[in-house]
Amino acid sequence: MTEEHLTTDQLGDRVWAILAATAEGRDADVDELLVALPWPDLITVVCGLGALATGAVAGHAGIDHTTARGRVADAARGLLADRIAQRERPDQ
Known part of the structure; x- marks a missing residue:
């Protein structure tokens, strides 16, 4: 981690760079884009990725x-509850 905070524009660029790297399966590049961010910037980038995913x-x-936001949140919570319930069921 670094103490140097990025500008709003730089954080937005980081979000798009992570999206591109993820789409291409470049996990090591995603790691590099996240590893040096200070905690507040990391939260900003994660929220930016969440906003893209919501859209x-x-x-x-x-x-x-x-x-969209409320309906996507409701759907995500429902999917999460289903996933948890499936893991908690004994094998049939």
């Missing part, structure tokens, strides 16, 4: 942009 999921599901 992508909303668009894929045909959810109106004005209600």
Whole structure:
């Protein structure tokens, strides 16, 4: 980690760089893009990635942009609950 904080524009660039590296399966590059960030900047980048994901999921599901955040959050919580329930079920 470093103590040098990035500008808002630089953090936005980092979000897009992580998206590109992830899409290409370059995990080592993602690590390099995250490892040196101070905690507040890391949180900003993670929130930026979450915002991109929310928009992508909303668009894929045909959810109106004005209600996207709440509906995507509800859907994500439902999927998370399903995943947990599946892990907690005894093998059949």
